[in-house]
Amino acid sequence: MTRVIGGYFELENRFESEYYPNLIRLNTGRNCLEYILRTKAYKKIYLPEYSCDTLIEPILKLDIEFEKYPINMNLEPEKIIYPKQDEAFLVINYFGLKGRYVNSLTSRVNNLIINNSQAFFEAPIKGFDTFYSARKFFGVADGAYLHTEDAPEMDFKQEVSWKRSEHLLRRLENGANDGYKAYKRNEEYLSGKEIKLMSDLSYRILSGIDYSAVKSRRNRNFKYLHLKLKGLNGISFSDWDIDGPMVYPFYLENDDLRKELILKKVYVARYWPNVLQNIDEDKQEYKLAKFLFPLPVDQRYGLLDMDKICKLITSFLKR
Template identity: 35%
Template sequence: MSNKNEIGGYFELECGFHKNYHNSSLLFNSSRNALSFYLQQKKIKKLHVPMFTCETIWKSVERANCTIIPYDVDTDFTPLIEFQENQFYLINNYFGITGKKNTMLCKNKKGNIIFDNSQAFYSKQYGTAGIYSPRKFFGLPDGGILCTDLNLEEEYEKLPRSHSYEICSHLLIRHDREAQEGYDEFVKNRQIIAGCGIEKMSFLTQNLMKSIHYEKIARIRKRNFNYLHNRLKNKNLLKFEPDTDDVPMVYPFKVDEKKELQAYLLKHKIYTASYWPKSNEYPMHMAGENCRENRETIIPLTIDQRYTKRDMDRIVFVLEKFFGNNG
């Protein structure tokens, strides 16, 4: 897709021509802005939001002039709330493994449910709306997706178009160098995205998304996830069985020794994130007892499309070595 009237000149970045995964969706510069846009257009004034979620979600709700009603989730991620009619609820698909539970929530509960599928790109849309964050699954500079049955095209088309070429540096560095050499650029670019207003997805990001082989990536993620689960479920304090439809973002490994184990993994160049740091701006963010337990015990292990069974074996080997040394 070309957005220019020029003919000739130097070549742009080559992109493929796969179809986008989520059809009939609205494409934004970030998932947080997709949520803000939906809340504004729907004129939602109060939203039940999980404490166990990213601080940027709270900021997105607040930016839409919507009051946050916080709730905790159980240690198995079940929302600890009483659903009521004419109320709006934001429900997370945590790590991409709670899709089946979310489907049952949508069928059996009252109220209007918005699903935060930022960690579940492949999840189908249930409820009144769903938001997605493709850059959590693929090598993209930015981007967010809103799926809803509401016709919001007219207001969406009024939005300005974002540009992504200035926030690709960390992606390009990682092509030629190690991840840690581009980490500062990654942090800088992430901060730029956080400060952006509501805009349509850039042409660059849209075209990069057409280069993604979605089905192949889903197969690899499932394979790696299931392999780790078969090897680690006896040590994992988080008890679950993967659903065949789930395409997870990471493998959530719950242990009592999270701090020590994360440091050990880092020493062996196995990088893991932490979901999520407590916000100083919002006293109730991450304030629930179960939120604290989840944050202090769950390590998200990488299972994405860049890695093979040999890489999963390396993760398992390092973990077994750690538990052997600490057993």
């Protein structure tokens, strides 16, 4: 297309550079997994019990054998799996806190697929298929990055997201509740979709983000929560693991806290509702799905917000 010069303005946005300009841009994380499974032609995949049900979509679609494996309270596989030549072992870098652990696996395990959907800032490792989902960290309607070597040329259509960006604009202008239905519609739209290239709108938005500011804001918020809450948190991690995390995982065996936080307008998701349905109550994964509160630490918030969260939790515990 010939570039048009002049006329009315588009939505204002900074255009600098993406965080991963050299990775393959696709529409969703699950479709990155589909791409990997197709190109590597794996016959079987091992994946954690503690994961979202969307991950299973490409596996069912391609009719690949799968086996779920248990994880422990360190959010690591209970046992390392050594897949055969035509098998893959998928690991999730939970909340962006398992980078060092996943790194340590790369020297021991072949056919590892690294799911960095929750770890946007964890750089890919040469030789290991890795994917990222942008919606978990930024205000975009689609967008995922795939790191894989020797990728064959594939001719995908491009996703178009302007029609599905209503929730982003509504939340910005009118607040979270106003945009929620449109957000759900977009999530439903993405389910079962074919592999497409990332929309141009997402690409433009992701090229305008000040990533170092985002990362340091996330780190600062996370460290603040950790300082105040680590004594109460049933999950532990080291300060060395904090590098642009997704959320602060706070584990407390009292599900009423979720209601209390939501009532006080601190929206905490549940990772993942499907786990509660699929697994016995005495299992670790069930407990994680029930009692883990992913506290927001993202770039929209500052220390005053973090302090509010801490005070809500401590006063809840004093009741």
